[in-house]
Amino acid sequence: MIWVAATLIAAVAQTARNAAQAGLGGRIGTIGATSVRFIFGFPFAALFLLLLTPFTNLPPLNATAIGFTAMGAGAQIGATAFMLLTMRGQSFGVATALMKTEPVTLALIGILILNEPMGPASLAAIGLATLGVMLSSGARWSRAGLIPVVNGITAGTLFGLSAIGFRGALLTLPEGSFFVHALTILVLTLGLQSSITLAWMLIADRRALRGITGEWRVSLAAGGLGAFASLFWFIGFALTPAANVRTLALIEVVFAQIVSGRFLHESTGRMQLIGMALIAAGVGWLLALTATGG
Template identity: 50%
Template sequence: MTASLLWIPVTLAAAAAQTGRNATQRRLTETIGTVGATQVRFLYGFPFALLGLAAMSIATGETPPSPNAAFLAYALMGALTQILATALMLSAMRERAFSVVTAYTKTEPVQVALFGLVLLGDPLTPAMALAIAVATGGVLLMSVKPGTSLTSAGLRPVLFGLASGAFFALAAIGFRGAILSLDEGSPLIRASTTLVWGLGLQTAVLLVWLGLFDRKALVASFAAWRPSLGAGFLGALASQFWFIGFALTTAANVRTLALVEVLMAQAVSHHFLAQATTRRELAGMLFILGGVALLLLAQR
């Protein structure tokens, strides 16, 4: 496989790791609350990110590049918006099915494409736009049940899910901007460096927030260290792959292909949560796969 197409298996690996992390965090919300479960992803992921950067530096023989003002601004943007996105997603998951909320957040690729075009000048061809529209249409089809509306479980989980997608889009653009703003290093070392800074900033922000406003959740997150460690590892692993993808291609490409996560979430719901798959959901899956196929064809 050529280097130009390496982002494809990298993104698929990221989607698989993120599905596992989301399922783990969803269970943690029941014991340590939404903010506590949000913090787990970053606090317990940060040590794994440091180990990953050290291993990457040894393997490549490269020294992690020094940050500049643009890098820090983009990294902070990515860090803060990802915290908000994760908290909103977990709040929505407490009120609706795991796969449905995942679908709401996956309106993200449309917003990523627009933000990327405006903020980073990332290209958006007609073929890419069509692929994003088809795949996102499949996500929405999976979310709408016959005889009901998107607000059948209340408006709040819908708004939380859509807002989560918007903030995840801004986070993707922020982190891609940070990676591109580094002056030196291979895509791998720039991605790993950005991940460490991003998780470090997120850990610091959430430790201060919880220490000031929710010490009970902070103590609970330390008490639940075993499942939290698993969520942190999967989160760091997923982020490592996401960031490598962002270093290799546009955020819109990565986040559109990442819609396969909806199919993975559906499998989780079906196997572990005893949630059946309907014909409508199967049709939505076909649209998602069709959109992804169009995206990959557009890369030729």
């Protein structure tokens, strides 16, 4: 169950990255804040791979692996942009809940693109955990606007497509170390994303580029944490269908609610408690199924 540990490590590291990156948007703009995770994460991943090279054989990259990686990298950039758009909407809870429908999207896309069928019990566990997220989000669906809903669904779909791209790239590599495979695809992904976002800022947003340079300390911390988190996401994708990884990651919602109640003294409503229970039940069910090969 290495993928379980990898997913939990990735979720914690991603939370830390988000905390490091939290204030950047207001200081250097949306594009700049989005680009930080790619541009400052790439040197960390590339250096680690370079240091590892004398001790292992790197897997050869074929056209299919590069194509899947490019699909994942592009979809992740688009997903991040739509995610940031949802944060500006009136229906924040609704949009956030819809973005968390990613595991369901992943399961469906995985069946269509990667031919990774999931049994009815696994699909039910994924659906149960996703329903829990929607209930625990505190969303007021009666006030949901069309644009935030569309943006949220689009972000969730693109995040799902990006995970499928990374999973597909990893599956095309020859047999070998899952760790080396994950690191290789991560370096390729961050290299592509850094090139795309740097080119965009050079052409259309020089202010964001100057802002990143001025905030290099915070950007470096966010980039390092982001690369660390992504490495463990990719390790999870190398070992199990992406839908399993993202479903387990939903347990982060429960942790966030516990922290907000314990340390921030924020109240938790009955519907949120029911939602957290459903998340825990869905995740536990899925882990039991994967442990028994169900």
